[in-house]
Amino acid sequence: MHLLADKVQRLSGRFGHVGFGWSGGHGAMVASVIGILWLGWRNSPEPTTSVPCIVRRSMRARGFTRITLTRTVQRVMSDVQHQHIVTRFAPSPTGALHVGGARTALFAWAYARQQGASPGGGDGRFLLRIEDTDRARSSDAAAQSLMNDLRWLGINWDGEPVYQSERHAQGVYDAYVQQLLDAGRAYEDDGAVRFRMDRDVAFDDEVYGHIEVQKEQLEDFVIRKGDAGGRFPTFHLAVVIDDHDSGVTHVIRGQEHLTNTTKHVAIQDALGFDRPTYVHTPSIMNPDGSKMSKRDKAKAARKAAVDAQFDVNGLQPAGISADRVQAFIEKNNDDDDIADTIAHHLNVVLPEIDVRDFRASGYLPGALINYLSLLGWNPGDNVERFGRDFLVAHFSFKRLGKSNSRFDRDKLFRFNADDIAAMPPDNFAKTLHGHLAERHGDFADGLDDAQFAMFAKAYQPRARTLSEPVTLAAYLLVDDDAIAYDQKAVKKVLHKADGEGLRVLHEFADTLAAVDDWSPDTLEQTVKTFAESRELGLGKVAQPLRVALTGSTVSPSIGDTLSLVGRQRSMHRIELCLERNAIRA
Structure with missing residues (x-):
């Protein structure tokens, strides 16, 4: 009942102003029906009083006949039920897509798609708007990057993206500014235009409830910049006008915008706009409780550069000047490209913040x-693993929480590892090859088709990400002479017990040289048979082999590892290992 009342309240102004398909007289009558219905329900002594009872009591007193009333209410209720839901995602193209923004887009997309998919539902639409009024910081490259990341996530939008800069050029915002000036709700101030906050503001949020702010706590604010700012509208004006002109019914965004909403509803009221439903989602925090910010990457890269006494001229081959690097180190900018390039040079892993x-x-x-869906939203019934279709079917504002969420990378690792393990092998190999070709071209090009198929099969059960196999299997592309041996592994596996590992490795080399079938299964069985014949555990043979082949004790099964390295290189690496790690007197 509360949901119906909320919808009726929101629609009352819309029916009265535009008639919603009826002639002017009918539109006025519909507006009256809705208004009376809403007021009757609010004032009813019994919260559960049915809609028909409320309407009958309220309308009979106003002279409506039963037939007219019934037909009108039925039509109104039908349109309320089939309301067109419109949500939007409105990023600023000043940088990469933050995971918090991605979650906002995801929730807005899911809610719109749910309305379109539900039986008897309306035509849910999800719009994309590029808020590029900050011309100094906005770029087309950033806008394209945002859209590419949304597509990668499978978040599709309806229609073409709307650019605020284009609407500004068309004079859309100036017309509304003039309307506010003429009504005395705005005034000029040193070339800029300010909105007059001269009354109390109250609004309802689906997550945080009813919010009231007294006018004494509010300040006038700029809605259009002066000549120095290109007379561009500020965020507060542009977002209100664009939401209205696009027919947005639900504004879903982060809680950092909660304080902005007082400004937005004030402008909406001044212009006679219907208010959309507001839904503010909790913030995403780091594990330590600090806000998960784009600056986290710059902070980590900056610390690494200072600790390593990084030469500011070191990035010039990458097209980054010493002045830009120095400004970055001195905290005058948080350039992602500089942070990423420094991290690459210093072999430092930066925290993932953006979708990219x-x-x-x-x-x-x-x-x-x-x-991301689980950060601030709970599907209930202890459900954690689900896909897009489940999210669309079950998403609701009622299950959004108020408390901030902490980003648990270990949990995301588990989710990703589970999804990788569950992929059909052919699909995994194709996905892995595409990722490596894009991100690690040298590695992808270094293996032929047969080797890559074997590599994908060997690493699928142990990979947590698509990039992890590259790190784990770096030994495949290293020259035999360049193998670096983990000295802890050498001492523990090869030198322990007076060089037992070296002796086993030397003996097994002769057995291995006689193997004709260099397939993983045959090689695995050869190692097992050799170990059993000498009453050794499998690890007593496999681990010395791993050190010889990879330089460490970490690799796929020993049969897979031998097969991947190949016969000639395996024999050569065993020989090199015995020579280089011999116990010296």
């Missing part, structure tokens, strides 16, 4: 969507 970071690290879009 998670893409580069090799996360699957489904795993990221699943995890």
Whole structure:
């Protein structure tokens, strides 16, 4: 009943102003019906009083006949039930898509798609608007990057993206500014235009409830910049006008915008706009409780550069001047490109903050969507693993929480590893090859088709991300002479017990040289048979082999590892290992 009343309240102004398909007289009557229905329900002594009872009591007193009343209410209720839901995502193209923004887009998309998919539902629409009024910081490249990341996540929008800069050029915002000036709700101030906050403001939010702010706590604010700012509208004016002109019914955004909403509803009221439903979602925090910010990457890269006494001229080959690097180190900018390039040079892993970071690290879009959905929203019934269709079917504002969420990378790792393990092998190999070709071209090009198929099969069970196999299997592309041995592994596996590992490795080399079938299964069985014949555990043979072949004790099964390295290189690496790690007197 509360949901119906809320819809009726929101629609009352719309029916009265535009008639919603009726002639003017009928539109006025419909507006009256809705208004009376709403007031009757609010004032009813019994909260559960049915709609027909409320309407009968209220309308009979106003002279409506039963037939007219019934037909009108039925039509009104039908349109309320089939209300067109419109949501939007409105990023600023000043940088990469933050995971918090991605979650906002995901929730807005899911709600719109749910309305379109539900039986008897309306035509849910999800719009994309590029808020590029900050011309100094906005770029087309950033806008395209945002859209590419949304597509990668599977978040599709309806119609063409709307650019605020284009609407500004068309004079859309200036017309509304003049309307506010003429009505005395705005005034000029040193070339700029300010909105007059001269009355109390109250609004309802689906998550945080009823909010009231007294006028004494509010200040006038700029809605259009002066000549120095190109007379562009500020965020507060443009967002209100664009939402209205696009027919947005539900504004879903982060709680950092909650304080902005007082400004927005004040402008809406001044212009006679219907208010959309507001839904503010809790923030995403780091594990330590600090806000998960784009600056986290710059902070980590800056610290690494200072600790390593990084030469500011070191990035010139990458087209980044010493002045820009110095400004970055002195905290005068938080340039993502500089942070990423420094991290690459220093072999430092930066925290993933933006969607593109998670893409580069090799996360699957489904795993990221699943995890982001759980930050601030709970599907209930202890359900954690689900896909897009489940989210669309079950998303609701009622299950959004108020408390901020902490980003748990270990949990995301588990989600991603589970999804990788569950992929059909052929699909995994194709997905892995596409990722490596884009992000690690040298590695992808270094293996032929047969080797890559074997590589994908060997690493699928142990990969947590699509990039992890590259790190784990770096030994495949290293020259035999360049193998670096983990000295802890050498001492523990080869030198322990007076060089037992070296002796086993030397003996097994002769057995291995006689193997004709260099397939993983045959090689695995050869190692097992050799170990059993000498009453050794499998690890007593496999681990010395791993050190010889990879330089460490970490690799897929020993049969897969031998097969991947190949016969000639395996024999050569065993020989080199015995020579270089011999116990010296």
